[in-house]
Amino acid sequence: xxxxxxxxxxxxxxxxxxxxxxxxxxxxxxxxxxxxxxxxxxxxxxxxxxxxxxxxxxxxxxxxxxxxxxxxxxxxxxxxxxxxxxxxxxxxxxxxxxxxxxxxxxxxxxxxxxxxxxxxxxxxxxxxxxxxxxxxxxxxxxxxxxxxxxxxxxxxxxxxxxxxxxxxxxxxxxxxxxxxxxxxxxxxxxxxxxxxxxxxxxxxxxxxxxxxxxxxxxxxxxxxxxxxxxxxxxxxxxxxxxxxxxxxxxxxxxxxxxxxxxxxxxxxxxxxxxxxxxxxxxxxxxxxxxxxxxxxxxxxxxxxxxxxxxxxxxxxxxxxxxxxxxxxxxxxxxxxxxxxxxxxxxxxxxxxxxxxxxxxxxx
Amino acid sequence: xxxxxxxxxxxxxxxxxxxxxxxxxxxxxxxxxxxxxxxxxxxxxxxxxxxxxxxxxxxxxxxxxxxxxxxxxxxxxxxxxxxxxxxxxxxxxxxxxxxxxxxxxxxxxxxxxxxxxxxxxxxxxxxxxxxxxxxxxxxxxxxxxxxxxxxxxxxxxxxxxxxxxxxxxxxxxxxxxxxxxxxxxxxxxxxxxxxxxxxxxxxxxxxxxxxxxxxxxxxxxxxxxxxxxxxxxxxxxxxxxxxxxxxxxxxxxxxxxxxxxxxxxxxxxxxxxxxxxxxxxxxxxxxxxxxxxxxxxxxxxxxxxxxxxxxxxxxxxxxxxxxxxxxxxxxxxxxxxxxxxxxxxxxxxxxxxxxxxxxxxxx
Numbered sequence: 001x002x003x004x005x006x007x008x009x010x011x012x013x014x015x016x017x018x019x020x021x022x023x024x025x026x027x028x029x030x031x032x033x034x035x036x037x038x039x040x041x042x043x044x045x046x047x048x049x050x051x052x053x054x055x056x057x058x059x060x061x062x063x064x065x066x067x068x069x070x071x072x073x074x075x076x077x078x079x080x081x082x083x084x085x086x087x088x089x090x091x092x093x094x095x096x097x098x099x100x101x102x103x104x105x106x107x108x109x110x111x112x113x114x115x116x117x118x119x120x121x122x123x124x125x126x127x128x129x130x131x132x133x134x135x136x137x138x139x140x141x142x143x144x145x146x147x148x149x150x151x152x153x154x155x156x157x158x159x160x161x162x163x164x165x166x167x168x169x170x171x172x173x174x175x176x177x178x179x180x181x182x183x184x185x186x187x188x189x190x191x192x193x194x195x196x197x198x199x200x201x202x203x204x205x206x207x208x209x210x211x212x213x214x215x216x217x218x219x220x221x222x223x224x225x226x227x228x229x230x231x232x233x234x235x236x237x238x239x240x241x242x243x244x245x246x247x248x249x250x251x252x253x254x255x256x257x258x259x260x261x262x263x264x265x266x267x268x269x270x271x272x273x274x275x276x277x278x279x280x281x282x283x284x285x286x287x288x289x290x291x292x293x294x295x296x297x298x299x300x301x302x303x304x305x306x307x308x309x310x311x312x313x314x315x316x317x318x319x320x321x322x323x324x325x326x327x328x329x330x331x332x333x334x335x336x337x338x339x340x341x342x343x344x345x346x347x348x349x350x351x352x353x354x355x356x357x358x359x360x361x362x363x
Numbered sequence: 364x365x366x367x368x369x370x371x372x373x374x375x376x377x378x379x380x381x382x383x384x385x386x387x388x389x390x391x392x393x394x395x396x397x398x399x400x401x402x403x404x405x406x407x408x409x410x411x412x413x414x415x416x417x418x419x420x421x422x423x424x425x426x427x428x429x430x431x432x433x434x435x436x437x438x439x440x441x442x443x444x445x446x447x448x449x450x451x452x453x454x455x456x457x458x459x460x461x462x463x464x465x466x467x468x469x470x471x472x473x474x475x476x477x478x479x480x481x482x483x484x485x486x487x488x489x490x491x492x493x494x495x496x497x498x499x500x501x502x503x504x505x506x507x508x509x510x511x512x513x514x515x516x517x518x519x520x521x522x523x524x525x526x527x528x529x530x531x532x533x534x535x536x537x538x539x540x541x542x543x544x545x546x547x548x549x550x551x552x553x554x555x556x557x558x559x560x561x562x563x564x565x566x567x568x569x570x571x572x573x574x575x576x577x578x579x580x581x582x583x584x585x586x587x588x589x590x591x592x593x594x595x596x597x598x599x600x601x602x603x604x605x606x607x608x609x610x611x612x613x614x615x616x617x618x619x620x621x622x623x624x625x626x627x628x629x630x631x632x633x634x635x636x637x638x639x640x641x642x643x644x645x646x647x648x649x650x651x652x653x654x655x656x657x658x659x660x661x662x663x664x665x666x667x668x669x670x671x672x673x674x675x676x677x678x679x680x681x682x683x684x685x686x687x688x689x690x691x692x693x694x695x696x697x698x699x700x701x702x703x704x705x706x707x708x709x710x711x712x713x714x715x716x717x718x719x720x721x722x723x724x725x726x
Binding site: 015047060062067068073097098140159160180181 | 378380389394395398400406408409412413414419422425427428430432434438443459460464469475488493497498500501502504505507508510512516521523539545547549550567621659
């Protein structure tokens with residue numbers, strides 16, 4: 001009994017739970033959109049079937065029953081007089097389609113901004129995430145206190161310090177919203193499972209432009225390789241998953257980031273060349289080191305940016321049309337890893353809109 | 364080696380995985396909505412904190428780090444010239460806000476139907492579900508082949524037979540969409556955690572009407588008890604979670620359903636009386652037994668409907684305004700457990716719209 005009490009006491013010391021008292025900061029956006037069509041559907045995936053015959057009188061036995069999983073969830077909106085090519089949005093690690101919706105401080109995200117510009121939008125929850133939670137593989141979901149790590153990894157600052165020029169709101173409500181918008185995997189991340197489902201989104205909707213973030217960028221390249229209906233790829237802060245042709249994978253880039261050295265992924269030349277047939281643009285934000293440093297978050301993204309430059313060079317060497325834009329190099333400062341929801345996200349969106357126009361993708 | 368091969372062979376016998384070849388049935392809705400405001404936010408929840416101080420140079424150590432969980436996710440849309448009271452939608456077991464969006468066969472769900480009628484809509488993913496996946500308690504997520512059970516439990520029919528009059532589309536694509544729209548718990552269902560978050564939705568948005576489905580109806584009653592900004596409650600097919608005043612809980616209703624006998628939940632009279640201050644309506648669909656039967660799905664819902672009638676009587680005895688509508692009794696046949704997405708869901712919605720008007724809630 002004494003030991004049990006002792007254990008309990010230590011547990012209480014280590015982990016405390018507090019009911020949230022969020023200030024009532026919620027305000028309605030002023031959007032004013034004319035939506036011609038909106039809805040949601042599930043797409044792609046796999047079906048597990050247990051052998052045997054279903055017996056309705058023993059309906060809890062698995063024999064003859066199915067499990068559908070590994071699909072993506074899609075919420076779509078198409079405005080009146082929409083442009084020809086819609087935008088398909090794929091989130092990054094630990095995120096859902098929320099990434100593209102209201103910002104942590106309640107402003108319009110890319111969903112509303114690009115609807116306002118006349119684009120149809122398709123927001124995905126990738127397989128094994130969010131409302132596409134049914135996974136064909138098992139997972140354990142645990143609460144882990146790690147949010148100050150993510151604050152730092154995502155370059156809001158070096159916790160508890162915000163970067164002086166950061167484009168992230170500094171009030172407590174916004175940071176809480178940001179932490180709460182993460183949502184766990186319900187099965188391990190598998191780039192091929194994701195790209196298979198995303199490719200089937202394009203099979204369903206036809207031609208469109210794929211917009212990816214972070215971990216979503218890897219499956220994004222694979223989707224473009226699989227499906228010619230992907231007419232352009234826009235990638236915000238890719239890190240891993242850069243594909244190179246056999247024999248052309250660069251040496252790993254050393255990094256003091258917490259994920260260590262960054263390697264490219266080898267694929268057949270024929271697949272790689274499929275990436276050279278469509279325009280591609282990659283954006284990175286601010287507070288990324290120029291040269292190796294011991295500040296691990298800045299050095300993590302340094303390796304990503306350097307790899308992106310090698311990758312763009314490889315695409316263009318093979319006849320493609322790719323570019324990487326490091327925002328501070330064109331005078332846009334303070335962006336975190338979440339450029340699409342930063343305080344200057346309208347400027348970030350306008351930059352993309354300009355590129356789409358330049359490439360004739362805005363008709 | 365031989366044994367391993369044998370095991371592998373048996374596994375393949377038992378469970379087979381097939382990549383889905385969904386027919387391309389996706390079509391855009393023709394909605395034509397004027398949306399004045401739309402966005403999303405997280406609300407409610409708890410914060411876990413590990414004692415100690417965060418050290419940015421040891422950022423993977425839990426000391427001083429937080430975990431925000433147990434909030435709800437809300438997606439909202441407000442049409443132009445919206446009615447005064449918006450509708451807040453809470454899904455049932457194994458579901459997300461998808462319940463209220465496009466139907467399995469791609470028609471408008473309650474989201475679009477009620478936007479078209481001029482109501483603001485707030486669609487929730489409850490705590491520990493969908494895009495509100497961060498849970499303060501651990502969970503194991505496993506793929507279980509059980510969909511033919513759900514087909515039967517949700518009264519589409521007695522698998523593989525559809526009920527002859529069923530208002531569910533009989534094509535393979537629609538059934539697959541229905542199976543895929545389920546999404547797992549990332550922490551156990553806890554009615555108080557849910558009602559706490561839902562109540563805070565009303566704290567944020569002000570007065571509104573709460574619309575609940577199935578397992579969501581239990582937390583719905585608790586929310587109404589907690590928050591006077593809930594101006595009416597609409598419950599589709601509640602089963603468990605009926606609350607009664609101390610000393611007035613009826614005897615359990617025996618049932619041949621797979622969940623056994625159904626009991627009421629005892630709460631203080633003072634709390635119960637809070638449910639008598641606002642109009643409440645409950646709807647049930649078709650193919651529910653009138654008298655006890657061995658057909659387990661029909662008998663499961665018989666016990667739910669009988670308990671609802673006892674509950675409504677208790678509310679009205681204490682001065683409240685509650686009613687239960689069994690659709691076949693008013694000439695509407697074939698509805699499953701998912702009345703809001705059945706083939707006749709426009710009629711189901713119009714019925715609700717008529718009640719809202721009757722109660723003066725449609726201004």
